[in-house]
Amino acid sequence: MARKRFAIELGYAADLHGEDMTKAAVRAVRDAVSRICLCGIVEICGRDRFQGVYVHAHVAVPDPDGVDRDAVLACIPIGETSLTLVSGGMSVSGIEVPCFAPGVSNIVAACAALTVFIETDMPDGEADGSKKPACGCIPGAE
8 A cells, every 4th residue: 555645735823921842743734634624635635534644744843852742643634643843943032921921932833744545456656547446536637
């Protein structure tokens, strides 16, 4: 079985107070999840459940070691999931809000890219269309 890319969606988010890398990462993944439409998997490929669906999250935050991986993966609602955390995103000085929290904390921003793959029975590199994917899609059809 081969995995074929089905969709990609981007998400962005921040934690405004507290410099919580996990909170920013979870919000960025949820932002991407909220935008992506996967009805094509069901309508085009005839899946009644999301079997054979794989979702990979690639998330950039200023401190990847400060992210709870399980919390980020838990907000992907379908399929088998995987996660790559990299250094990136943004950290900028916030403003002091004395009634909320003493001192100044940085604002941290995270960027996420979700890639959805579907499992097919067409081997990678087979582009002649002689084999039909397991999902029922017709290769090269528009």
